[in-house]
Amino acid sequence: MSCFTFPDIDPIALSLGPLHIRWYALAYLTGFIGGWIYGSWLADLDRDRRPNRLDIDNILPWIVLGVILGGRIGYVLFYNFEAFMAEPLQIFKIWEGGMSFHGGLLGVVLAIVGYSRYHKFHPFAMGDIVSAVVPIGLFFGRLANFVNGELFGRPTNVPWCMYFPHGGPDVPRHPSQLYEAGLEGLLLGGILFLLARNAKIRRSPGFLFGTLLVGYGLSRAFVEYFREPDVQLGLYLGYFSMGQILCLPMIIAGILIIQYARKHAEPAKA
16 A cells, blocks of 8 residues: 655754754744744734733743643653653653643643732633634644654554554554644634634633633544554543543533633623
8 A cells, every 4th residue: 555655854953063953842932932922913902901912921931831841740640650650850851752732731721820810810811812822832743743753643544644663664554643733733723813803702701712622622532533542551441542531621611611701701892
């Protein structure tokens, strides 16, 4: 069967002496910078209320910290706890990979709640702006997963199958990283962009946040059927992956938050 050959892309984008800059690191950097610029633009759409552009500037370092710490701690707890407990120093080797979106999400939520409460405005107002920019990081992050040849898909015979170096040289697989980049990044990002342009939705605190939770949860749960399960975990009940299990409470919470947002919409500007 004819499949696409995995492109020979060096995971190291640039080497400066002993310093190696990986595409994975550049994906995170692009996500943070792109999110900062886009979030500032969104904040300027409603200059009569907070969060404003200065709030976006001030919360950025806390968002970065929440993503990195939350993502790493989440991966350790959800995906490979026993292995990391056997070698605790491996926890700090983030450059070797191993980040959890669900853990990063919790870290960002804590940063948003803390910042918003301290500055006395509704956490959902900041959460909506951050939610709208999240797909930028998801898109570039999934592309970096593809470049690294990691998180590849299950065996398949579809015409666009691909041979991944770490997935068996003769095993055709789904390029599931690209599926996720398309659904979690492009499609979800486009939906949130269109919703964020609606003034009524922007004045329904929590609507965009709830949409992110539902949209990501459904996208990830769907793609998990094409993605190779984590070798150390396998499938629960022979059918569900850890990613799908973690997405279920996200979807439920998202639906409840959207209902809350619809009932507590702010009055339109005069």
